[in-house]
Amino acid sequence: MQEAIEPATCGAHTQNGPCRNVAGFRTPHYGQGRCYLHGGMTPRGPDSPHFRHGRRSRYAIALRESLRDKLDTLAEHDPFDVIDELQLQRALLLDFVDGKDGLTAADRELLMRWAEQISKTAERMTRMRNETAMTAAELKLIAARLADVVARHIADPEQQAAFLADLFASIGVDGR
Numbered sequence: 001m002q003e004a005i006e007p008a009t010c011g012a013h014t015q016n017g018p019c020r021n022v023a024g025f026r027t028p029h030y031g032q033g034r035c036y037l038h039g040g041m042t043p044r045g046p047d048s049p050h051f052r053h054g055r056r057s058r059y060a061i062a063l064r065e066s067l068r069d070k071l072d073t074l075a076e077h078d079p080f081d082v083i084d085e086l087q088l089q090r091a092l093l094l095d096f097v098d099g100k101d102g103l104t105a106a107d108r109e110l111l112m113r114w115a116e117q118i119s120k121t122a123e124r125m126t127r128m129r130n131e132t133a134m135t136a137a138e139l140k141l142i143a144a145r146l147a148d149v150v151a152r153h154i155a156d157p158e159q160q161a162a163f164l165a166d167l168f169a170s171i172g173v174d175g176r
């Protein structure tokens with residue numbers, strides 16, 4: 001036998017205990033919140049005449065906080081790092097192959113396109129990595145500029161050499 005579902009009640013504290021009207025009774029939000037006798041007709045949030053527009057409103061602050069949380073989560077994820085997505089695609093592909101005993105021509109066609117998609121993703125990832133990495137030529141240029149600057153500020157050639165050798169060794173660059 002099915003159990004009767006108790007409707008939610010208003011529940012406002014009255015002299016005779018909690019109000020037993022159905023929640024939201026005679027309000028536009030029947031089934032939720034206080035009944036019409038106990039504050040259920042008082043507009044809340046953006047509908048309220050007391051609602052404060054602007055940055056300091058409680059609602060605005062809550063909204064900004066939830067957006068900030070989402071942005072924080074996204075910020076931790078390097079947008080160029082698609083390794084996770086790539087691994088997921090590979091795993092799905094392997095899973096698909098494992099589940100198939102005899103592959104049909106259509107399956108093979110699908111797998112070929114899928115594998116192509118994966119290698120395209122890998123290619124794109126490698127390209128993005130290379131675009132953001134500093135080239136050997138750029139490092140050489142920086143090293144040469146550094147030597148010029150050091151020469152202008154350190155008079156003693158031995159000190160110059162020692163400074164540069166120490167610097168280049170510490171960042172793993174051949175400064176010669």
Ligand SMILES: [Zn+2]
Binds near residue numbers: 034035036038
């Ligand atoms: Zn009530």
